[in-house]
Amino acid sequence: xxxxxxxxxxxxxxxIPTPDVETNTTVKHASTGKVYADENEAKADVNDPATDxxxxxxxxxxxxxxxxxxxxFGGSS
Numbered sequence: 001x002x003x004x005x006x007x008x009x010x011x012x013x014x015x016i017p018t019p020d021v022e023t024n025t026t027v028k029h030a031s032t033g034k035v036y037a038d039e040n041e042a043k044a045d046v047n048d049p050a051t052d053x054x055x056x057x058x059x060x061x062x063x064x065x066x067x068x069x070x071x072x073f074g075g076s077s
Contacts, residue, residue, distance in 0.1 A: 020067040030059040 027042045028035045036042040036058075045053045 022065045022067075024063045024065075026061045026063075028059055028061070029053065030057050 026035060027039060029042075029045070036045070042058045045051055046055055046058065
């Protein structure tokens with residue numbers, strides 16, 4: 001499952017340009033390693049009485065890729 005957010009950060013009155021950010025979220029069972037297609041599939045596994053999966057068994061890994069960060073600190077040392 002991929003979640004993409006476009007966020008503008010405002011510090012004081014200066015608007016910082018939005019960096020090109022891509023996020024990828026992987027939802028999987030921590031013990032078995034089964035990768036779920038989305039949050040709904042993981043929730044269905046938790047709610048299924050035929051499995052012993054609990055909410056604590058669900059793991060979410062988030063990968064954030066930033067291609068280029070703007071110079072937000074006014075210069076480099």
